[in-house]
Ligand code: ADP
């Protein structure tokens with residue numbers, strides 16, 4: 270069983286079955302990418318793991334524990350969304366402190382942890398700024414700091430770089446990878462960009478129309494795609 274494990278997860282919205290039986294595991298400490306075209310159910314799967322959506326049927330496990338019916342707050346999972354992630358009316362400090370304040374951590378501890386985390390993402394000098402005063406890349410680094418300041422074991426990143434321009438994206442990919450390893454967070458990174466998946470992941474799970482088409486290491490996926498869809502999407506097939 271993976272550190273994160275989905276067992277035959279189905280999710281429907283009305284008559285629209287979006288997840289059609291997902292069984293997949295992510296190894297402890299790995300960065301796994303969920304790769305697939307827009308609309309295939311990637312965000313829905315992350316939201317089911319975070320508890321923001323209820324699964325229709327199936328089970329979700331973290332560290333061997335069935336969390337299918339656990340409330341989002343008690344899942345200890347950090348999440349970064351595509352964009353507009355930050356609270357616009359709160360300063361950088363207040364944004365990063367949010368989760369710690371929810372946990373009622375003592376004020377001096379909140380201050381120490383927020384400062385430490387801003388150092389990790391290289392934004393100490395922005396502590397009193399507001400989101401609108403920051404670039405897109407800086408905002409996503411704050412969102413990352415906010416997601417991991419409470420020390421989650423699992424980190425979910427839903428296309429966090431898709432609104433960032435290509436030049437900056439690469440350095441942010443490297444930075445996210447470094448932080449993920451440093452904090453040893455088992456991470457699922459959602460993307461529709463196969464190049465990003467190749468750079469970012471220990472394991473790739475290729476998603477197609479609510480199902481996992483193929484899972485493997487980047488090299489396996491690139492050199493031995495098992496279906497025409499996988500070959501077409503990963504890009505070694507001409
Ligand atoms: P992806 O992240 O791969 O682009 P999503 O998981 O966002 O795909 O969406 C998959 C499908 O589920 C889409 O058809 C979308 O319209 C539908 N969907 C997602 N969330 C909801 C919702 N809250 N209510 C109804 N349909 C939804």
Ligand code: MG
Pocket residue numbers: 311312313427
């Ligand atoms: Mg999505």
